[in-house]
Amino acid sequence: MSDKRIGVIGIVVEDREMAPRVNQILSEHAAMIIGRMGLPYREKDISVISLIVDGSTDELGALTGKLGNLPQVTVKSALTQYS
Template sequence: MSVGRRIGVIGIVIEDREQVPRINNILSDFNEVILGRMGVPYRERGVAVISLIVDGNTDEIGALTGKLGQIGGVQVKSALVSR
């Protein structure tokens, strides 16, 4: 494994569904650090949830979560481990 790389998960809760195209563009821009993605519409609560499995350095992952976190109606949390 490369030095300085981290594995982790990112949880994204989308409250404003009109932001989905913007979110997808950002995820596409960071496809090199995204290993897997699962999206679930939670219609009863009026939100959508995306979970990502990521492998990258802290700058890459931080840039991804930072860009997502700047979008209104979107909540982002991450958990990373050093390996």
């Protein structure tokens, strides 16, 4: 298993119909989510979610990979070397 990392994940949901699937994936990985902030950007008709996470690189890769495979969902992450 990989070393644990603390990081930030940014998620942009361009299609609100994807929101239930995004929330389901986040719930499946809730154990590594330290904090979450989600904001609707009504003027652009998108939603922006930021996560603070603590998990192994494998766990974080699984989360970002599942989210990134959803249509109209963009995901970016930044991980520390801190374990």
